[in-house]
Amino acid sequence: SLLSSSRDLSFHVGNGLTVTKTAIDHIKAAKHEVLFVTCFWNASCASLLALSAALRDLARTHRARMASGEATRRLRVRIAFSSLSLLQKLLHTSNRRGKIWTPDTWVNKLGLPSQQELEGLDVEVKSLFFRPVSVLHSKFTIIDRQVVVLASANISWENWLECSLTLHGDIVSKFCLFWEQIWGSSGELLQTDWLTPSQRTPPAGAEETHDTILLPQPWHQNPDIPFLRWVFPFWPKLEYGKGEVPPTPQNTFLLEAFRSATETIYIQTPNLTCRPVVEAIYEAVARGVKVEVVTCRNMMVLEQLVTAWGRTEWEVNKLIKRVRKLGLRANDEERALRRGSLKVSYFRERKGGGGGEGAGVDGRWEEKKSHVKCYIFDGEVVVLGSGNADRASWWTSLEVNVAVFGRGIAGEV
Known part of the structure; x- marks a missing residue:
């Protein structure tokens, strides 16, 4: 168990x-x-x-x-x-x-x-x-x-x-x-x-x-990348169904947490190239959830292109355009009922120097990128570990995370 x-x-x-x-x-x-x-x-x-x-x-x-x-x-x-x-x-x-x-x-x-x-x-x-x-x-x-x-x-x-x-x-x-x-x-x-x-x-x-749940993600040796099947026609395809991900504990729990959230979702991830995650964010906003995403620009670009055939910035831009259309399609009554929102921030270093105010957490330098992997759902369930919200972490890499239940620890994080 x-x-x-x-x-x-x-x-x-x-x-x-x-x-x-x-x-x-x-x-x-x-x-x-x-x-x-x-x-x-x-x-x-x-x-x-x-x-x-x-x-x-x-x-x-x-x-x-x-x-x-x-x-x-x-x-x-x-x-x-x-x-x-x-x-x-x-x-x-x-x-x-x-x-x-x-x-x-x-x-x-x-x-x-x-x-x-x-x-x-x-x-x-x-x-x-x-x-x-x-x-x-x-x-x-x-x-x-x-x-x-x-x-x-x-x-x-x-x-x-x-x-x-x-x-x-x-x-x-x-x-x-x-x-x-x-x-x-x-x-x-x-x-x-x-x-x-x-x-x-x-x-x-x-x-x-x-209450705590271990959320492993077993590796899959076949990356199931569409580009590889285009270059190599005989490359085997993994059959999960259109838009589905490998049904691992990590993936299953996180997608269900997205579907169950009713108020807020906070995500901090180095990259955002897992399209089922992007879709889950969109659906949460559409039903009235306030979603905040903190990610990075120009991080591990080659890895993104190889494993996802895409980049974080591309996925974020498409997501923002879709969310904006939600408001355009809604009538006044729907706008009043729908209080969902999407806020996307790109992590960047503060220009400080030395050991002054802009210095990093160890007092010597400022972190240039964020490598934190964190999900918080409704302020009471926090997921931490090694899994990014990118395609590699949801398809090919071995990961391990924990879901911890409690407003105290969620608030601290």
Whole structure:
């Protein structure tokens, strides 16, 4: 079941470095296991330098634990990613088990500490990618199977606005199973389980719980892009029905949330090229819902053209024209009844400088693009995770998100 609950929620908005540091704060406290998953991996960025330093510190700390007898076995660290470079993706194995990066590649190719520096840790680094365009786009960190940090940020150099949501409670076990199904091996979690009954029970006096749903999006190796079928007539077509998307938990939940919204919808997404989402926005406005969209100009243009045969700006312009026609067709009585509206904003950096008022969230720079993925429905259901409102995230990429119910957390986000 994907139905669950969460507690002790903590929302962070910043950039890639501050989001990574949010996960690092929990990694430093790990005593048994760290499961770190991201999509893109840059071997020389500030986020990786911070993560590498944290792993070195964790190794030293755990070696001391083993020397004192506090720990009897190495601390498990599993690092997973999908994209390193164009060449890596072109040459990547299609084997479902993926590629294991041996310790002799960690320093020079991945920018990680050496095996000697990480003595005391049981480290495995794995990548998965499926040609032509199926990246595993999820980004999350599980620490000791008790806390999960769900992020929008990669291990990357991009100076983008990012966010993360830290969750405790039963939802962590759902993420653990998701990790095992994608990145681990069957039965791996059971074979390495150390949690005691007390650790599985919420502590006395724990904060209120929130109904929470895990929303995965399995990858589809066939991108089903019309352009490819035009160039290659024998390219297979996926049959979902006209205008339909793969019926995954992510897609199904979000489309139903669009249909069920009665007052407001807020969307923040790097790109908006998923046409069923655009249609859902239009239908919501037409029935009286106030919709606000925050997206970006000129972001990942090549990816948009390849996977969607379109661009965010094109879809937004067409949507605005359709919404304007709603008012032209309506009579005075219908206008009085219909209070729906559409507001579209393009994220842009503020021109500040230094550490002054226009500086970014870390006090040093201003984020140039927004990489946040967020939906809020009627001010009481918030969806956060890795899924964009673009065609890639709804068709070909592996994603993972959570839907959290509660006006408190929705208002904070």
